Amino acid sequence: MGRPPTNTKLRLLETAHELIWRNSYGAVSVDGICEKANVKKGSFYHYFPSKADLAMASIDWWMTNTIPFLDDIFSPSRHPIDRFTLLIDFIYEKQEDMRIEFGQVCGCPFITIGSELAAQDEIIGAKISAITQQKMTYYQNALRDMIAMGLIDEKTNVELKAEEIYAFITGNMMLARIKNDLKFMKTSLKPSLMNLIGVNLSAEDLKKLTI
Amino acid sequence: MGRPPTNTKLRLLETAHELIWRNSYGAVSVDGICEKANVKKGSFYHYFPSKADLAMASIDWWMTNTIPFLDDIFSPSRHPIDRFTLLIDFIYEKQEDMRIEFGQVCGCPFITIGSELAAQDEIIGAKISAITQQKMTYYQNALRDMIAMGLIDEKTNVELKAEEIYAFITGNMMLARIKNDLKFMKTSLKPSLMNLIGVNLSAEDLKKLTI
DNA sequence: TCGGTATTTGACTAATCAGTCAAATATAGA
DNA sequence: TCTATATTTGACTGATTAGTCAAATACCGA
Structure with missing residues:
Protein backbone atom coordinates (compact mmCIF):
# COMPACT_ATOMS: atom_id res chain seq x y z
CA MET A 1 0.00 0.00 0.00
CA SER A 58 16.49 9.81 20.18
CA ILE A 59 16.79 9.38 23.95
CA ASP A 60 14.20 6.63 23.86
CA TRP A 61 15.91 5.03 20.90
CA TRP A 62 19.30 5.01 22.62
CA MET A 63 17.89 3.58 25.85
CA THR A 64 16.13 0.85 23.89
CA ASN A 65 19.46 0.06 22.24
CA THR A 66 21.22 -0.02 25.60
CA ILE A 67 18.91 -2.39 27.44
CA PRO A 68 20.16 -5.62 25.79
CA PHE A 69 23.70 -4.72 26.85
CA LEU A 70 22.57 -4.07 30.41
CA ASP A 71 20.64 -7.35 30.42
CA ASP A 72 23.80 -9.13 29.40
CA ILE A 73 26.09 -7.31 31.84
CA PHE A 74 23.67 -7.74 34.73
CA SER A 75 22.70 -11.31 33.88
CA PRO A 76 21.89 -13.15 37.12
CA SER A 77 24.18 -15.91 35.88
CA ARG A 78 27.18 -13.67 36.47
CA HIS A 79 28.94 -13.14 39.75
CA PRO A 80 27.55 -9.84 41.05
CA ILE A 81 31.00 -8.30 41.39
CA ASP A 82 31.67 -9.16 37.76
CA ARG A 83 28.48 -7.35 36.77
CA PHE A 84 29.83 -4.08 38.08
CA THR A 85 33.33 -4.56 36.70
CA LEU A 86 31.84 -5.46 33.32
CA LEU A 87 29.68 -2.35 33.48
CA ILE A 88 32.77 -0.20 33.96
CA ASP A 89 34.50 -2.00 31.09
CA PHE A 90 31.47 -1.37 28.88
CA ILE A 91 31.36 2.30 29.75
CA TYR A 92 35.10 2.77 29.40
CA GLU A 93 35.32 1.09 26.03
CA LYS A 94 32.55 3.22 24.56
CA GLN A 95 34.12 6.39 25.91
CA GLU A 96 37.53 5.42 24.60
CA ASP A 97 36.08 4.57 21.19
CA MET A 98 34.49 8.00 20.96
CA ARG A 99 37.62 9.71 22.19
CA ILE A 100 39.59 8.04 19.41
CA GLU A 101 36.98 8.67 16.72
CA PHE A 102 35.95 12.20 17.63
CA GLY A 103 38.80 13.40 19.84
CA GLN A 104 36.38 13.94 22.69
CA VAL A 105 35.30 12.01 25.77
CA CYS A 106 31.54 12.44 25.57
CA GLY A 107 30.31 11.17 28.93
CA CYS A 108 26.77 9.91 29.49
CA PRO A 109 24.34 11.13 26.83
CA PHE A 110 21.35 10.93 29.14
CA ILE A 111 22.97 12.95 31.90
CA THR A 112 24.46 15.49 29.54
CA ILE A 113 21.19 16.34 27.84
CA GLY A 114 19.28 15.96 31.09
CA SER A 115 21.53 18.44 32.83
CA GLU A 116 21.18 20.88 29.96
CA LEU A 117 17.42 20.72 29.53
CA ALA A 118 15.81 19.40 32.72
CA ALA A 119 15.45 22.89 34.17
CA GLN A 120 13.64 24.20 31.10
CA ASP A 121 11.60 21.15 30.10
CA GLU A 122 10.11 19.04 32.83
CA ILE A 123 9.07 16.34 30.37
CA ILE A 124 12.68 15.64 29.52
CA GLY A 125 13.54 15.80 33.20
CA ALA A 126 10.94 13.14 33.90
CA LYS A 127 12.20 10.98 31.06
CA ILE A 128 15.82 11.07 32.19
CA SER A 129 14.70 10.49 35.77
CA ALA A 130 12.88 7.37 34.63
CA ILE A 131 15.97 6.12 32.80
CA THR A 132 18.01 6.79 35.92
CA GLN A 133 15.55 4.74 37.95
CA GLN A 134 15.64 1.95 35.40
CA LYS A 135 19.43 1.72 35.57
CA MET A 136 19.42 1.76 39.36
CA THR A 137 17.08 -1.24 39.27
CA TYR A 138 19.90 -3.27 37.75
CA TYR A 139 22.22 -2.15 40.51
CA GLN A 140 19.68 -2.99 43.21
CA ASN A 141 19.25 -6.47 41.80
CA ALA A 142 23.00 -7.10 41.87
CA LEU A 143 23.31 -5.66 45.38
CA ARG A 144 20.65 -8.05 46.67
CA ASP A 145 22.60 -10.96 45.24
CA MET A 146 25.72 -9.61 46.93
CA ILE A 147 23.92 -9.57 50.25
CA ALA A 148 22.66 -13.11 49.69
CA MET A 149 26.21 -14.23 48.99
CA GLY A 150 27.59 -12.48 52.05
CA LEU A 151 29.74 -10.16 49.96
CA ILE A 152 28.42 -6.99 51.58
CA ASP A 153 26.79 -6.08 54.86
CA GLU A 154 23.33 -7.60 55.04
CA LYS A 155 22.01 -4.37 56.52
CA THR A 156 22.91 -2.48 53.33
CA ASN A 157 20.05 -0.31 52.07
CA VAL A 158 20.07 -1.39 48.45
CA GLU A 159 17.97 1.51 47.17
CA LEU A 160 20.30 4.06 48.71
CA LYS A 161 23.41 2.16 47.72
CA ALA A 162 22.20 1.92 44.12
CA GLU A 163 21.70 5.68 44.06
CA GLU A 164 25.20 6.19 45.43
CA ILE A 165 26.62 3.95 42.74
CA TYR A 166 24.74 5.76 40.02
CA ALA A 167 25.80 9.18 41.27
CA PHE A 168 29.39 8.04 41.56
CA ILE A 169 29.60 6.56 38.07
CA THR A 170 27.81 9.44 36.36
CA GLY A 171 29.87 11.95 38.32
CA ASN A 172 32.99 10.29 36.97
CA MET A 173 31.65 10.28 33.43
CA MET A 174 30.78 13.94 33.68
CA LEU A 175 34.27 14.82 34.91
CA ALA A 176 35.79 12.69 32.16
CA ARG A 177 33.80 14.69 29.61
CA ILE A 178 34.78 18.05 31.07
CA LYS A 179 38.46 17.13 31.38
CA ASN A 180 38.39 15.11 28.16
CA ASP A 181 40.39 12.54 30.08
CA LEU A 182 39.73 8.89 30.88
CA LYS A 183 42.65 8.37 33.23
CA PHE A 184 40.61 8.04 36.41
CA MET A 185 38.02 5.87 34.73
CA LYS A 186 40.70 3.58 33.39
CA THR A 187 42.86 3.16 36.45
CA SER A 188 40.75 3.87 39.50
CA LEU A 189 37.04 3.65 38.91
CA LYS A 190 36.69 -0.08 39.49
CA PRO A 191 38.48 -0.27 42.84
CA SER A 192 36.86 2.97 43.97
CA LEU A 193 33.46 1.58 43.09
CA MET A 194 34.17 -1.65 44.96
CA ASN A 195 35.10 0.40 48.00
CA LEU A 196 31.92 2.45 47.70
CA ILE A 197 29.80 -0.69 47.38
CA GLY A 198 31.49 -1.99 50.48
CA VAL A 199 32.75 -5.27 49.13
CA ASN A 200 35.85 -6.60 50.83
CA LEU A 201 38.58 -7.45 48.37
CA SER A 202 42.19 -8.26 49.11
CA ALA A 203 44.80 -5.72 48.11
CA GLU A 204 45.83 -8.11 45.37
CA ASP A 205 42.36 -8.40 43.95
CA LEU A 206 41.94 -4.64 44.03
CA LYS A 207 45.08 -4.14 41.98
CA LYS A 208 43.66 -6.36 39.28
CA LEU A 209 40.75 -3.98 38.74
CA THR A 210 42.60 -1.47 36.60
CA ILE A 211 41.40 -1.70 33.02
CA MET B 1 39.05 61.35 35.06
CA SER B 58 30.82 34.97 35.04
CA ILE B 59 32.41 31.62 35.86
CA ASP B 60 35.50 33.38 37.20
CA TRP B 61 33.36 35.80 39.11
CA TRP B 62 31.36 33.05 40.77
CA MET B 63 34.46 31.06 41.71
CA THR B 64 36.02 34.18 43.20
CA ASN B 65 32.85 34.65 45.24
CA THR B 66 32.93 31.03 46.36
CA ILE B 67 36.51 30.87 47.62
CA PRO B 68 35.93 32.74 50.90
CA PHE B 69 33.17 30.27 51.76
CA LEU B 70 35.44 27.34 50.98
CA ASP B 71 38.22 28.89 53.04
CA ASP B 72 35.83 29.13 55.95
CA ILE B 73 34.39 25.64 55.54
CA PHE B 74 37.80 24.03 55.11
CA SER B 75 39.51 26.11 57.77
CA PRO B 76 42.28 24.00 59.33
CA SER B 77 40.87 25.02 62.71
CA ARG B 78 37.86 22.80 62.09
CA HIS B 79 37.69 19.09 62.69
CA PRO B 80 38.20 17.55 59.22
CA ILE B 81 34.96 15.58 59.41
CA ASP B 82 33.12 18.80 60.16
CA ARG B 83 34.63 20.36 57.05
CA PHE B 84 32.91 17.84 54.86
CA THR B 85 29.61 17.92 56.70
CA LEU B 86 29.67 21.73 56.56
CA LEU B 87 30.37 21.54 52.84
CA ILE B 88 27.27 19.41 52.34
CA ASP B 89 25.23 21.83 54.46
CA PHE B 90 26.51 24.74 52.38
CA ILE B 91 25.64 23.02 49.12
CA TYR B 92 22.26 21.84 50.31
CA GLU B 93 21.20 25.23 51.63
CA LYS B 94 22.04 26.98 48.38
CA GLN B 95 20.19 24.36 46.36
CA GLU B 96 17.17 24.54 48.63
CA ASP B 97 17.16 28.34 48.45
CA MET B 98 17.09 28.22 44.67
CA ARG B 99 14.45 25.50 44.65
CA ILE B 100 12.22 27.71 46.76
CA GLU B 101 12.93 30.90 44.81
CA PHE B 102 12.90 29.52 41.28
CA GLY B 103 11.10 26.20 41.65
CA GLN B 104 14.16 24.39 40.36
CA VAL B 105 17.11 22.55 41.86
CA CYS B 106 19.95 23.99 39.80
CA GLY B 107 22.92 21.76 40.68
CA CYS B 108 26.51 22.89 40.27
CA PRO B 109 26.88 25.84 37.89
CA PHE B 110 30.43 24.92 36.93
CA ILE B 111 29.60 21.33 36.09
CA THR B 112 26.39 22.21 34.27
CA ILE B 113 28.01 24.71 31.92
CA GLY B 114 31.15 22.59 31.69
CA SER B 115 29.18 19.56 30.63
CA GLU B 116 27.31 21.60 28.05
CA LEU B 117 30.26 23.39 26.50
CA ALA B 118 33.46 21.50 27.23
CA ALA B 119 33.13 19.40 24.09
CA GLN B 120 32.78 22.45 21.85
CA ASP B 121 35.12 24.90 23.59
CA GLU B 122 38.32 23.57 25.06
CA ILE B 123 39.06 26.87 26.79
CA ILE B 124 35.97 26.49 28.95
CA GLY B 125 36.84 22.84 29.49
CA ALA B 126 40.26 23.88 30.77
CA LYS B 127 38.75 26.53 33.02
CA ILE B 128 36.25 24.17 34.64
CA SER B 129 38.97 21.54 34.97
CA ALA B 130 41.10 24.06 36.85
CA ILE B 131 38.21 24.89 39.17
CA THR B 132 37.68 21.18 39.74
CA GLN B 133 41.34 20.82 40.65
CA GLN B 134 41.14 23.80 42.96
CA LYS B 135 38.19 22.33 44.85
CA MET B 136 39.87 18.95 45.14
CA THR B 137 42.85 20.67 46.77
CA TYR B 138 40.61 21.55 49.71
CA TYR B 139 39.53 17.94 49.97
CA GLN B 140 43.11 16.68 49.83
CA ASN B 141 44.09 19.02 52.61
CA ALA B 142 41.28 17.75 54.82
CA LEU B 143 42.08 14.14 53.99
CA ARG B 144 45.70 14.58 55.06
CA ASP B 145 44.52 15.92 58.40
CA MET B 146 42.24 12.92 58.72
CA ILE B 147 45.17 10.60 58.16
CA ALA B 148 47.23 12.50 60.72
CA MET B 149 44.41 12.13 63.23
CA GLY B 150 44.03 8.43 62.56
CA LEU B 151 40.48 8.90 61.25
CA ILE B 152 41.13 7.10 57.97
CA ASP B 153 43.58 4.52 56.71
CA GLU B 154 47.05 6.04 56.56
CA LYS B 155 47.62 4.35 53.20
CA THR B 156 44.77 6.34 51.65
CA ASN B 157 45.76 7.93 48.33
CA VAL B 158 44.53 11.44 49.01
CA GLU B 159 44.62 12.58 45.38
CA LEU B 160 42.47 9.65 44.26
CA LYS B 161 40.17 9.92 47.25
CA ALA B 162 39.65 13.63 46.62
CA GLU B 163 38.66 12.88 43.05
CA GLU B 164 36.22 10.23 44.27
CA ILE B 165 34.68 12.72 46.67
CA TYR B 166 34.36 15.35 43.98
CA ALA B 167 32.80 12.94 41.50
CA PHE B 168 30.40 11.69 44.13
CA ILE B 169 29.22 15.10 45.25
CA THR B 170 28.88 16.50 41.74
CA GLY B 171 27.14 13.34 40.57
CA ASN B 172 24.61 13.85 43.33
CA MET B 173 24.13 17.50 42.44
CA MET B 174 23.61 16.63 38.82
CA LEU B 175 20.99 14.03 39.68
CA ALA B 176 19.30 16.48 42.02
CA ARG B 177 19.06 18.96 39.14
CA ILE B 178 17.69 16.41 36.70
CA LYS B 179 15.16 15.03 39.17
CA ASN B 180 14.51 18.47 40.67
CA ASP B 181 14.67 16.71 44.01
CA LEU B 182 16.90 17.21 47.04
CA LYS B 183 15.74 14.17 49.01
CA PHE B 184 18.93 12.17 48.67
CA MET B 185 21.11 15.19 49.31
CA LYS B 186 19.15 16.03 52.42
CA THR B 187 18.88 12.63 54.02
CA SER B 188 21.71 10.48 52.71
CA LEU B 189 24.57 12.43 51.21
CA LYS B 190 26.47 13.02 54.44
CA PRO B 191 26.55 9.43 55.69
CA SER B 192 27.21 8.15 52.17
CA LEU B 193 30.11 10.55 51.84
CA MET B 194 31.54 9.47 55.19
CA ASN B 195 31.37 5.88 54.03
CA LEU B 196 33.10 6.77 50.77
CA ILE B 197 35.84 8.65 52.60
CA GLY B 198 36.30 5.62 54.78
CA VAL B 199 35.85 7.24 58.14
CA ASN B 200 34.55 4.98 60.85
CA LEU B 201 31.55 6.41 62.60
CA SER B 202 29.23 4.65 64.99
CA ALA B 203 25.71 3.91 63.81
CA GLU B 204 24.52 6.61 66.17
CA ASP B 205 26.85 9.23 64.76
CA LEU B 206 25.84 8.29 61.24
CA LYS B 207 22.19 8.87 62.01
CA LYS B 208 22.95 12.39 63.10
CA LEU B 209 24.22 13.28 59.65
CA THR B 210 20.83 13.83 58.05
CA ILE B 211 20.31 17.53 57.43
C1' DT C 1 -1.85 0.35 -16.06
C1' DC C 2 -3.78 2.95 -12.50
C1' DG C 3 -5.21 4.74 -7.90
C1' DG C 4 -3.97 5.42 -3.28
C1' DT C 5 -0.58 6.40 0.08
C1' DA C 6 3.71 7.40 2.25
C1' DT C 7 7.68 9.92 1.36
C1' DT C 8 10.47 13.61 -0.47
C1' DT C 9 11.47 18.11 -2.05
C1' DG C 10 12.70 23.03 -2.07
C1' DA C 11 11.24 27.34 -1.56
C1' DC C 12 9.24 29.98 1.91
C1' DT C 13 8.38 32.77 6.52
C1' DA C 14 8.89 35.19 10.64
C1' DA C 15 11.47 35.37 14.59
C1' DT C 16 15.59 35.46 16.90
C1' DC C 17 20.41 35.35 17.08
C1' DA C 18 25.17 37.56 18.02
C1' DG C 19 27.44 41.40 17.01
C1' DT C 20 28.42 46.64 15.11
C1' DC C 21 28.80 51.46 15.38
C1' DA C 22 28.46 56.38 15.37
C1' DA C 23 26.52 59.58 18.15
C1' DA C 24 24.95 61.18 22.66
C1' DT C 25 25.82 61.70 27.52
C1' DA C 26 27.73 62.23 32.07
C1' DT C 27 31.23 63.63 35.11
C1' DA C 28 35.86 64.17 37.33
C1' DG C 29 39.70 66.94 37.23
C1' DA C 30 42.19 70.97 35.17
C1' DT D 1 33.80 76.38 32.24
C1' DC D 2 36.27 73.30 29.42
C1' DT D 3 38.23 68.91 28.20
C1' DA D 4 39.34 64.22 28.37
C1' DT D 5 37.47 59.86 29.11
C1' DA D 6 34.30 56.27 30.23
C1' DT D 7 29.71 54.99 29.62
C1' DT D 8 25.29 54.65 27.39
C1' DT D 9 22.12 54.55 23.66
C1' DG D 10 19.31 52.79 19.83
C1' DA D 11 19.12 51.74 15.39
C1' DC D 12 21.32 48.70 12.44
C1' DT D 13 23.14 44.23 9.89
C1' DG D 14 23.47 39.74 8.17
C1' DA D 15 23.25 35.16 9.51
C1' DT D 16 20.86 31.55 11.49
C1' DT D 17 16.99 29.68 13.74
C1' DA D 18 12.72 26.51 13.97
C1' DG D 19 9.01 25.56 11.50
C1' DT D 20 5.43 25.53 7.13
C1' DC D 21 3.47 23.91 2.97
C1' DA D 22 1.94 22.74 -1.57
C1' DA D 23 3.61 20.12 -5.05
C1' DA D 24 6.33 16.32 -6.82
C1' DT D 25 7.66 11.59 -6.51
C1' DA D 26 7.90 6.61 -5.85
C1' DC D 27 5.93 2.35 -5.40
C1' DC D 28 2.65 -1.37 -3.68
C1' DG D 29 -1.39 -3.76 -4.72
C1' DA D 30 -5.48 -4.17 -7.43
Missing part, protein backbone atom coordinates in the same frame (compact mmCIF):
# COMPACT_ATOMS: atom_id res chain seq x y z
CA GLY A 2 1.73 3.13 -1.21
CA ARG A 3 5.34 4.21 -1.16
CA PRO A 4 7.43 1.85 0.96
CA PRO A 5 8.98 2.90 4.27
CA THR A 6 12.61 4.04 4.39
CA ASN A 7 15.28 4.39 7.05
CA THR A 8 14.99 8.17 7.06
CA LYS A 9 13.50 8.31 10.54
CA LEU A 10 16.21 6.03 11.88
CA ARG A 11 18.94 8.12 10.23
CA LEU A 12 17.51 11.20 11.93
CA LEU A 13 17.46 9.44 15.30
CA GLU A 14 21.04 8.21 14.95
CA THR A 15 22.37 11.51 13.69
CA ALA A 16 20.59 13.58 16.31
CA HIS A 17 21.83 11.28 19.04
CA GLU A 18 25.43 11.47 17.89
CA LEU A 19 25.49 15.23 17.35
CA ILE A 20 23.73 16.06 20.60
CA TRP A 21 25.94 13.66 22.54
CA ARG A 22 29.13 15.04 21.06
CA ASN A 23 28.08 18.66 21.36
CA SER A 24 24.89 19.66 23.13
CA TYR A 25 21.20 20.10 22.39
CA GLY A 26 21.54 23.85 22.06
CA ALA A 27 24.57 23.69 19.80
CA VAL A 28 22.92 21.35 17.30
CA SER A 29 20.46 22.76 14.78
CA VAL A 30 17.74 21.04 12.80
CA ASP A 31 19.60 22.11 9.67
CA GLY A 32 22.78 20.52 10.99
CA ILE A 33 21.04 17.25 11.76
CA CYS A 34 19.37 17.21 8.34
CA GLU A 35 22.60 17.90 6.52
CA LYS A 36 24.53 15.16 8.32
CA ALA A 37 21.67 12.68 7.93
CA ASN A 38 21.25 13.67 4.30
CA VAL A 39 17.59 14.47 4.87
CA LYS A 40 15.72 17.50 3.63
CA LYS A 41 14.08 19.71 6.19
CA GLY A 42 10.62 18.93 4.89
CA SER A 43 11.25 15.26 5.60
CA PHE A 44 12.42 16.08 9.10
CA TYR A 45 9.10 17.66 9.94
CA HIS A 46 7.28 14.82 8.25
CA TYR A 47 8.70 12.49 10.93
CA PHE A 48 9.02 14.74 13.96
CA PRO A 49 6.82 17.66 14.96
CA SER A 50 9.74 19.59 16.52
CA LYS A 51 13.40 19.51 17.39
CA ALA A 52 12.49 18.76 21.01
CA ASP A 53 10.41 15.77 19.89
CA LEU A 54 13.33 14.38 17.93
CA ALA A 55 15.58 14.76 20.97
CA MET A 56 13.07 12.89 23.12
CA ALA A 57 12.73 10.15 20.52
CA GLY B 2 36.01 61.08 32.87
CA ARG B 3 32.62 59.55 33.47
CA PRO B 4 32.66 57.54 36.69
CA PRO B 5 32.45 53.72 36.70
CA THR B 6 29.10 52.02 37.27
CA ASN B 7 27.97 48.58 38.32
CA THR B 8 26.84 47.69 34.79
CA LYS B 9 29.55 45.08 34.30
CA LEU B 10 28.74 43.49 37.64
CA ARG B 11 25.03 43.42 36.82
CA LEU B 12 25.82 41.62 33.59
CA LEU B 13 28.01 39.09 35.41
CA GLU B 14 25.36 38.41 38.05
CA THR B 15 22.52 38.18 35.58
CA ALA B 16 24.39 35.94 33.17
CA HIS B 17 25.41 33.66 35.99
CA GLU B 18 21.89 33.32 37.30
CA LEU B 19 20.24 32.79 33.94
CA ILE B 20 22.82 30.30 32.69
CA TRP B 21 22.75 28.41 35.98
CA ARG B 22 18.97 28.21 36.04
CA ASN B 23 18.63 27.35 32.35
CA SER B 24 21.69 26.68 30.19
CA TYR B 25 24.22 28.56 28.12
CA GLY B 26 22.44 27.73 24.89
CA ALA B 27 19.02 28.69 26.18
CA VAL B 28 20.10 32.14 27.34
CA SER B 29 20.49 34.94 24.79
CA VAL B 30 22.47 38.16 24.96
CA ASP B 31 19.17 39.99 24.56
CA GLY B 32 17.73 38.07 27.49
CA ILE B 33 20.69 38.89 29.71
CA CYS B 34 20.54 42.55 28.73
CA GLU B 35 16.83 42.81 29.39
CA LYS B 36 17.05 41.23 32.83
CA ALA B 37 20.13 43.27 33.76
CA ASN B 38 18.49 46.42 32.40
CA VAL B 39 21.46 47.05 30.13
CA LYS B 40 21.36 48.05 26.48
CA LYS B 41 23.03 45.77 24.01
CA GLY B 42 25.58 48.39 23.06
CA SER B 43 26.71 48.49 26.69
CA PHE B 44 26.99 44.72 26.75
CA TYR B 45 29.52 44.77 23.94
CA HIS B 46 31.29 47.69 25.56
CA TYR B 47 32.16 45.40 28.48
CA PHE B 48 32.40 41.98 26.84
CA PRO B 49 33.59 41.11 23.35
CA SER B 50 31.20 38.16 23.03
CA LYS B 51 28.61 36.05 24.79
CA ALA B 52 31.23 33.35 25.36
CA ASP B 53 33.53 35.88 27.02
CA LEU B 54 30.78 36.94 29.39
CA ALA B 55 30.14 33.31 30.28
CA MET B 56 33.82 32.79 31.04
CA ALA B 57 33.95 35.95 33.11
